Amino acid sequence: MLQAIDALPDIPAAELPGVYLEVRSRIDERLKKGSLDASGLTLLRVAETPDPGGTEERATVFATAKGIEKLRKKVEQFRTEDTPDREKDGEFIPGRPKNADLVQSVAAITEAGLRALWRSPSGKFPAADVATVWEVWLEPQMTEGFVAAAPNYGVTVGADRLEFPEDIVVIVEADRNQLAQAVRRLGGVRALAAPTITADFFDGLPVAEQAQWVDELAGRTTYTDNPDPRVRTHSQ
Structure with missing residues (x-):
């Protein structure tokens, strides 16, 4: 495990706010979640994944440089130190x-990708x-730092x-590489999901981008002939 930790990005050298980790359990083991949510480690998500041999837990954790240092120390202690012998009820x-x-x-x-932050059904994760x-x-x-800097990575907010109380949700437009770079470089992201788009999102876009959205929708819309000119039916 020390090799895996040492293979993670050097947070100070890369000038990162931290690193997102995907921590996978042994089959049919339960991760010690309290240890993954303390001392510079923030537990963001835990999911169970079926495996041919049983069930695997996967945790998404955001780790600061301090968190990585603490995690490494715990692994080193496991290798070199024992807890004291003790006696309980005469035993x-x-x-x-x-x-x-x-x-x-x-x-x-391992370092986590966008999928590790995804909270919607897996089938809705962008495929291209x-x-x-x-x-x-x-x-x-x-939030303010992410919103201000995200456009530098091609992300429209x-x-x-x-x-x-614990989250602020924004709608963004980006491809996977652009969003991955923004998430990695800026931090602060607790989860990603498929959006429920509201009219307010479109109102917040520049006029030119609103027109692009309308053109894209029109390109996916087909109309059927109807004998009554007052009624138009359409499907997407």
């Missing part, structure tokens, strides 16, 4: 490697690198916002 209980519950539950740690509308869930204190 001798030998020590065991420190942080064993955490380390022994983990099968792999073309401009797509995304719902982006942001940490409130990071709509004016409409939906505010919750």
Whole structure:
């Protein structure tokens, strides 16, 4: 596991706010989630994935440089230190490697991609690198920075916002590579989803982009002949 941690980006050298991790459990093991949500680690999502041999848990975690350092230290302690021997109800209980519950539950740690942040059905994840509308869930204190800097990566952010106590939701348009770069470089993203688009989003777009949306919709719309000229039917 130390090799996997050392293979992650050097956060200070790359001038990143942190790194998104995908932590995978051993088959039919449960990740020690409390240890993945403390000391510079923020647990964003946990999902179960069926496997031919059982069930695998996958956790999405945002780690700061401090979080990576703490995680590495826990793995090193597992390799080199044991908890003290103890006695309970007259029974001798030998020590065991420190942080064993955490380390022994983990099968792999890798840098996460956009799919690890996706909370909509997997079939709705954008399939091609073309401009797509995304719902982006942001940490409130990071929202202004993300909105201001995202256009530098080709991400168009709509004016409409939906505010919750722990999240602010914005609608953006970008291809997968553009959004991945923005998420990686800016941080602050807690989740991605397929949007429920409102009229306010379109109102927030420049007039030229509104026209492009209308043209795109018109290109996907077909009309059927109807004997009554007062009635027009259409399908998409």
